[in-house]
Amino acid sequence: MPRYSALIKNEKLSDSLRENEPLAQYTSWRIGGAGEFYTNPSSELEIRRIITFSQAYQIPLTILGGGSNVLLSDRGLKGIVMHLNHRFAGYEFLPDGRVKAKAGTRLGTLIRKAMALNLAGIEQLWGIPGTVGGAVVMNAGACNTETFDVLESVTSMTPEGEIVVRHKHEIHHGYRYSDYKYNGEIVLDATLQLTPTAQEIIRANFDKADERRKPQHNIRQPNSGSIFRNPQGNFAGRLIESLGAKGRTYGNAQVSLDHANFIVNLGGATASDTCQLIASLQADIWEEHHVQLEPEVIFLGEF
Numbered sequence: 357m358p359r360y361s362a363l364i365k366n367e368k369l370s371d372s373l374r375e376n377e378p379l380a381q382y383t384s385w386r387i388g389g390a391g392e393f394y395t396n397p398s399s400e401l402e403i404r405r406i407i408t409f410s411q412a413y414q415i416p417l418t419i420l421g422g423g424s425n426v427l428l429s430d431r432g433l434k435g436i437v438m439h440l441n442h443r444f445a446g447y448e449f450l451p452d453g454r455v456k457a458k459a460g461t462r463l464g465t466l467i468r469k470a471m472a473l474n475l476a477g478i479e480q481l482w483g484i485p486g487t488v489g490g491a492v493v494m495n496a497g498a499c500n501t502e503t504f505d506v507l508e509s510v511t512s513m514t515p516e517g518e519i520v521v522r523h524k525h526e527i528h529h530g531y532r533y534s535d536y537k538y539n540g541e542i543v544l545d546a547t548l549q550l551t552p553t554a555q556e557i558i559r560a561n562f563d564k565a566d567e568r569r570k571p572q573h574n575i576r577q578p579n580s581g582s583i584f585r586n587p588q589g590n591f592a593g594r595l596i597e598s599l600g601a602k603g604r605t606y607g608n609a610q611v612s613l614d615h616a617n618f619i620v621n622l623g624g625a626t627a628s629d630t631c632q633l634i635a636s637l638q639a640d641i642w643e644e645h646h647v648q649l650e651p652e653v654i655f656l657g658e659f
C-alpha cells in the first residue's frame with residue numbers, strides 16, 4: 357500500500373472521492389483496471405485542492421475526460437484519477453457568437469446547442485465523442501476542421517493551483533495535440549468563436565459530417581476511434597488494410613472488420629491484448645512499407 361494512501365484518506369479532498377474505482381466503465385473501449393483513488397469534482401475549488409495536494413505530496417494525478425481516446429492499463433492507475441465529466445459541465449453563449457464551455461461539457465451537446473442558435477464552426481466536428489476539455493487537449497478534428505480553428509482562449513490550472521488564461525496564439529498546437537497534452541495543466545474551460553450563419557448552411561455541414569460517420573455507426577463494439585495517426589501523405593487505415601489485417605485478433609481485441617484503423621473490444625478485451633495487437637500492426641507495417649505508425653490513443657498507467 358503506498359504511503360500516500362492514508363494521507364489521501366485523512367484529507368477532505370473531495371466529496372466524490374472513492375477508493376479502488378473500476379475505470380473501464382469511463383472509457384469508450386471499456387478496457388482497464390481500477391483507479392486507486394477516483395474523484396469527479398464539480399467545482400474549481402475542489403480541482404485546486406486535488407491538484408495542489410497531489411503536487412505537494414508527489415501523488416500521481418491523471419485527468420480523464422470522456423475517456424474516448426485512452427487505453428487504460430489492466431493494472432489500473434496509481435494515485436488519484438480526476439474525472440472531469442457532467443459534474444463539471446456547462447456553457448454560456450456570449451455576444452458576437454462566442455461561447456464559453458466548461459471542460460466536462462460533452463462536445464456533442466455544445467454542437468447541438470450552437471446549431472440551434474444558428475452559430476457555425478463546430479458542426480463539422482459532429483460525431484467526435486468526448487468532452488470540450490479532451491477536444492482542446494487533443495485538438496480534435498474532422499472534415500478539415502479542428503478545435504483550434506474556432507478556439508479563442510483556454511483557461512487552465514497549473515499544478516500549483518494558479519489560473520492561467522491563454523489566447524490560442526500562445527498555445528502550441530497541431531495535428532491531434534496541443535500544449536495541454538504535455539504541460540501538466542488542467543483545462544478548465546474554453547472559449548470558442550463561432551459565426552452567425554444561415555441554418556441551411558450549418559445543416560448541410562452537419563449532414564456531411566454525419567454521413568461521413570456512417571461506416572463508424574456500423575461498429576457496434578466498444579472502441580477508441582482511430583488507433584494510429586495518419587502518417588504524412590497516407591492513411592493508417594489504408595496501410596493496415598493492405599496487410600489484410602482486418603479481423604486480426606489478440607485475445608478479445610480485434611482489428612475492426614468495418615474500419616482497419618479501429619480496434620474493437622469483442623468483450624472482455626484487456627489492455628495487454630490491445631497492446632499486442634497494436635505492436636503487431638506496427639511491426640508488420642514497418643516490415644512491409646517502412647512506415648512507423650504512431651498511436652493516436654494515449655496510454656495511461658503502466659504497460
Ligand SMILES: Cc1cc2nc3c(=O)[nH]c(=O)nc-3n(C[C@H](O)[C@H](O)[C@H](O)COP(=O)(O)OP(=O)(O)OC[C@H]3O[C@@H](n4cnc5c(N)ncnc54)[C@H](O)[C@@H]3O)c2cc1C
Nearest residue numbers: 419421422423424425486487489490491496497543580581
Ligand atoms: C468512435 C470514435 C470516433 C472518434 N473520432 C474522432 C475524430 O474524428 N477526430 C478526432 O480528433 N478524434 C476522434 N476520436 C477520439 C476522441 O474522441 C477525441 O480525441 C476526443 O477529443 C477525446 O476527448 P475525451 O474527453 O474523451 O478525452 P479523454 O480520452 O478522456 O482524454 C484524452 C487526453 O486528454 C487528457 N484530458 C482530458 N480532459 C482534460 C482536461 N480537462 N484537462 C487536461 N487534460 C485532459 C487526458 O488525460 C488524456 O491524456 C474518436 C473516438 C471514438 C471512440
